[in-house]
Amino acid sequence: MLKEMKKMFRVGIFEILCRLGLVILTSGIIGFDREQKNRPAGMRTHILVGIGACIIAMMQQEIAAQAVIFAKSNPQIATVIRADQARLIAQVVSGIGFLGAGTIVVTHHSIRGLTTAASLWATAGLGLAIGMGYYAIALLSFIAVIAVLVLLKKIVHVPTNKNFQIKYINPEEAEPFINEFFKSRKIKAITTDYSVDTQDEVKIFRKKYAIAFISADTSAEIIDGLAQNKNIIAVRALAK
Template sequence: MDVHLTIQEIIVRLSLAMLIGGVIGFERQYKNRPAGMRTHILVCMGAAIIALIQVEIAASALEDATNHPELTGVIRSDQARLIAQVVSGIGFLGAGTIIVTKQSVTGLTTAASLWAVAGLGISIGMGYYSIAITSSIGIFIALTLVKKIIHVPTTKKLEIRYLHKQETKEFINRYFEEHKIEIEDVNFNVILVGEEQIYTNIYTIDLPRGMTYAEVIEDLSIHKNITKLRLVSI
């Protein structure tokens, strides 16, 4: 009995890895994320190749044990060994997609998608098609539909740069009170440019239901003394 993979089976598994990795990568590239379609295809196919090699190693060990019964206690094959290296090694590639700045951290979802795609590649390479196909559907739903269906409110920091402290500060506070916007925290800074004092307040605010940050920024921007408005994620 031939326990080795046929060339047709290898082609099918690698093609499926290319297809599934490409679909998930297309979604990431469409959203202009650090790792796109080619990266996801390569990760998925690479993991599948490692899994195929591990399958062949196990098949060779089984074949040797069958042909040489006297070596049954000597011949060993651990199918999880190479796969474990893929799971840990993909973290380095995912880390390269994460961008950390003073204001935000981006690329976490793409790093997670690369890690998940590696798992898909392993399942395809090992021949677990039902796991691969079902999981790929779940991953694609998580990347595309979850954010549209489930809205999770997040606390943001609103940075406001302005001139003439007292007048503008009163306008900002009055606006927050009238619109029932809660101020959870505020940090401030002042610099002197020529003869002008420029104030920068960073507010941690909680918006009431139905109000958006875009509305707040648009409303506050009408004041002549406010020179800059932006959101800072935390």
């Protein structure tokens, strides 16, 4: 009876190797995407997170199996034996937050690393699912994670808001050029500030624009494109 229960509840060596191999493959692919994009946590970090979560999940299963077997072999104390399947797993879910926080970089005007932190958390979840033997959940979740990291940005284009200041002379020539430049690139530009100064008896016009990028143009390409006009003195991106 006990031998049959051990076979039923305990994980064999082959099963352990399969789970570790699967978690290395899935977490490695996620980590490769992050490393390819020069993010703080790459392949090794994601693989180690996945393996660690998988190990803890398998340990939890083994502890629970031992508790069940011990309770069956000692029925007189079975009522006081507890096998909480979620105790160790809960510590992984909360503990991975500290590692994820280390990948987040906060500067004066931006925050980077949130996606990488989330991918580490998702990798830990995959490791737990694989370690517990929930292969369908793990594989479908892996596909969802890869779709979000790789495909979502190509499918869904979210406008990025930027603020620019353009300094120019001869507004009768410069302004039509600026308007046509934005229109040709399908860029929605809203004037947020306007001023005029005089330097050496020459009027210098300044306009600030709030720009929503709809095309794939980067800030540098916008600045270079506008600077081609002889009437535009300077173009610069502003911090929000």
